[in-house]
Amino acid sequence: xxxxxxxxxxxxxxxxxxxxxxxxxxxxxxxxxxxxxxxxxxxxxxxxxxxxxxxxxxxxxxxxxxxxxxxxxxxxxxxxxxxxxxxxxxxxxxxxxxxxxxxxxxxxxxxxxxxxxxxxxxxxxxxxxxxxxxxxxxxxxxxxxxxxxxxxxxxxxxxxxxxxxxxxxxxxxxxxxxxxxxxxxxxxxxxxxxxxxxxxxxxxxxxxxxxxxxxxxxxxxxxxxxxxxxxxxxxxxxxxxxxxxxxxxxxxxxxxxxxxxxxxxxxxxxxxxxxxxxxxxxxxxxxxxxxxxxxxxxxxxxxxxxxxxxxxxxxxxxxxxxxxxxxxxxxxxxxxxxxxxxxxxxxxxxxxxxxxxx
Numbered sequence: 258x259x260x261x262x263x264x265x266x267x268x269x270x271x272x273x274x275x276x277x278x279x280x281x282x283x284x285x286x287x288x289x290x291x292x293x294x295x296x297x298x299x300x301x302x303x304x305x306x307x308x309x310x311x312x313x314x315x316x317x318x319x320x321x322x323x324x325x326x327x328x329x330x331x332x333x334x335x336x337x338x339x340x341x342x343x344x345x346x347x348x349x350x351x352x353x354x355x356x357x358x359x360x361x362x363x364x365x366x367x368x369x370x371x372x373x374x375x376x377x378x379x380x381x382x383x384x385x386x387x388x389x390x391x392x393x394x395x396x397x398x399x400x401x402x403x404x405x406x407x408x409x410x411x412x413x414x415x416x417x418x419x420x421x422x423x424x425x426x427x428x429x430x431x432x433x434x435x436x437x438x439x440x441x442x443x444x445x446x447x448x449x450x451x452x453x454x455x456x457x458x459x460x461x462x463x464x465x466x467x468x469x470x471x472x473x474x475x476x477x478x479x480x481x482x483x484x485x486x487x488x489x490x491x492x493x494x495x496x497x498x499x500x501x502x503x504x505x506x507x508x509x510x511x512x513x514x515x516x517x518x519x520x521x522x523x524x525x526x527x528x529x530x531x532x533x534x535x536x537x538x539x540x541x542x543x544x545x546x547x548x549x550x551x552x553x554x555x556x557x558x559x560x561x562x563x564x565x566x567x568x569x570x571x572x573x574x575x576x577x578x579x580x581x582x583x584x585x586x587x588x589x590x591x592x593x594x595x596x597x598x599x600x601x602x603x604x605x606x607x608x609x610x611x612x613x614x615x
Contacts (some may be wrong), residue, residue, distance in 0.1 A: 259436060263442065264398060272306045273402060273403060273404065274403070274404060274405070274407055274409075275345070275349060275398070275403045275404065276407050277349075277353070277405070277409075277413070278372075279320040282505070283304050284350070284353070285350060285353040285354035286357065286415075286417050287357045287360060287361075287410075287414045287415065287416045287417065288357065288361050288416065288417050288418075288419050288425045288427075289361070289364070289416045289417070289418055289419075290361075290365075290418065290419050290420065290421055290423075291362075291420060291421055292365065292368035292369065294370055294420070294421045295365065295368075295369065295373070295421045296368070296372040296373050296375070297476075298373075298421065298481070298482065300373075300375070300477075300478065300481040301480070301481075302480070302481050303477040303478070303480055303481040304375065306375075306477045307375060307379060307474070307477050307478075308375065310379065310470070310473065310474050310477070311375070311377060311378055311379055311382065311411075312468065313447040313470070314379070314382040314383075314386075315587055317380065317385075318466075319386070319463050319466060319467060322463035323389050323390075323460065323463070325393075325396065326456070327455055328459075329400065329457040331435050333400055333401060333455070336454070337514070340454075340519060341401055343515045343516050343519060344455065344516070344519070345401055345403060346513070346516070347513070347516050348394050348395075348397055348401075349398065349405060349456075351394050351396050352391050352394035352398065352405055353405070353410065354385070354431075354435075355387050355388075355390040355391040355394060356388075356405075356407055356568070358383070358384075358387040358428070358431075358471075359384050359387035359388045359391055360411065361428075362380040362381070362383045362384035362387060363380070363381070363384040363388075363547070364378040365377075365456075366378070366380035366381035366384060380557040381546040383471050383474065384417060386467045386471065390464065390467070391407065393457075394448065394457075395407065397455075397457050397561060409472070422482070422485055422494065423479050423494075423498070424565070425475055425479050425482070425485065426479070426485075426494060426495065426498040426503070426543075427498055428471075429472055429475035429476065429478075429479060429539075429542060430498055430499065430502040430535065430539065431502070432468045432469070432471040432472035432475060433468070433469070433532060433535050433538050433539065434471040434502060434506060434532075434535045435465070435468040435539070436465045436468040436469040436472060436538075436576065437465075437530075437531045437534045437535050438463035439462075439468060440461065440530050441461070441462050441527060441530055441531055441534075442458065442461055442520065442522070442527075443458065443461035443462050443465065445520070445521065445522055446458050446461075446520065446521075449521050451521075452519070452520045452521035453520075454520075458520075458564055472538075475542070479542050479543075480542060484516060485536050486542075486543065486544040486608070487544070487608075492544045492545050492604075493542055494546055495506070495543040495544055495545050496547065496600060496604055497600070499536065499539060499543065499545075499546070499547050500547060500596070500600055502535075503532045503535070503536070503547065503549075503558070504561060504596065504599070506528065506531065506532060507528050507532065507555075507558045507559065507561075507562055508561065508562045508565050510524050510527065510528040511523070511524060511525070511528070511563075511565075511566070512564040512566070512569075525559070529549075529555060532549060533549050536549050539607075539611070540605070540607040540611075541607075543607055544606075544607055544608050545604040545606060545607050546604060546605040546606060546607050547602070547604055547605070548602050548603060548604060548605055551602050553598065553599075553602065554602060557595040557598060557599050557602075558595075558599065560591070560595055561591075561592045561595050561596065564588040564589075564591050564592050565592065567588055568585055568588050568589070571584050571585055571588075
């Protein structure tokens with residue numbers, strides 16, 4: 258097991274407002290896409306399913322679930338500085354991720370209002386959920402006398418362009434892996450309440466219901482586009498997004514072992530539980546699943562993680578830039594080689610076992 262990176266001091270834009278974390282490959286990203294291409298998508302094969310989901314979301318069964326109760330009305334000064342910094346880091350990344358989803362869904366809703374009213378309504382309802390999550394997380398940060406300026410994030414974050422197909426693959430996996438992350442922590446803390454040091458964790462069950470529902474919406478969108486699951490290119494892209502999302506998750510968890518230890522979880526056991534469950538769930542939508550039981554899969558993933566830790570340590574060193582570059586080169590090549598070997602592991606044909614995938 259690699260050692261977690263040391264926790265940085267909390268940097269502020271101004272008193273009480275946290276400076277956003279430096280953007281890297283592992284930090285939550287903000288996305289934009291080709292809105293006209295989405296408007297031209299034929300979703301007729303899944304329209305009945307999507308209309309049923311709209312009705313369920315309009316009922317808004319979770320509308321009363323994200324209300325702070327008296328358990329929040331206390332001081333958290335008793336938490337030590339390391340616990341505070343570790344937890345604030347978790348809250349910030351979670352809030353940024355939820356807010357990123359809100360911005361994307363809100364813009365999709367606005368752009369599709371006249372051309373695809375059904376999709377516009379769906380994205381507007383999903384934006385509502387993401388805004389609710391982001392606001393709840395940001396309010397939790399304020400309990401520790403720090404918060405995010407979401408308006409500043411909107412204007413100053415880099416926006417990554419993804420084609421509509423990439424957005425569908427990526428957001429589907431983001432929502433489903435989010436479900437497994439939240440529900441795994443929730444079930445663990447149900448069994449071990451002694452680690453539940455802050456009331457936010459009690460809300461994770463309701464939280465993951467939203468994540469799961471959003472993932473089901475993207476399942477319908479993906480299955481409405483036959484080329485995304487019934488073509489050789491669709492199979493290759495599905496493998497690519499499964500692998501990159503899973504490796505990113507593993508590297509992020511490894512960087513933050515302190516947080517998982519803080520709530521009584523073994524970081525790598527947690528990571529493997531989330532990845533394996535997300536992979537199995539993806540078989541409902543994707544044409545393939547990864548063979549995560551292959552004896553090389555997780556060892557290669559964690560070798561990438563260890564090299565990523567070494568890269569981060571080099572970045573923090575005082576060595577000249579040219580020295581850093583040459584020290585990084587073999588590590589980056591090693592990560593690239595392991596990623597290629599992981600990609601070439603024969604996947605599982607989800608279409609062939611469609612009736613048995615659960």
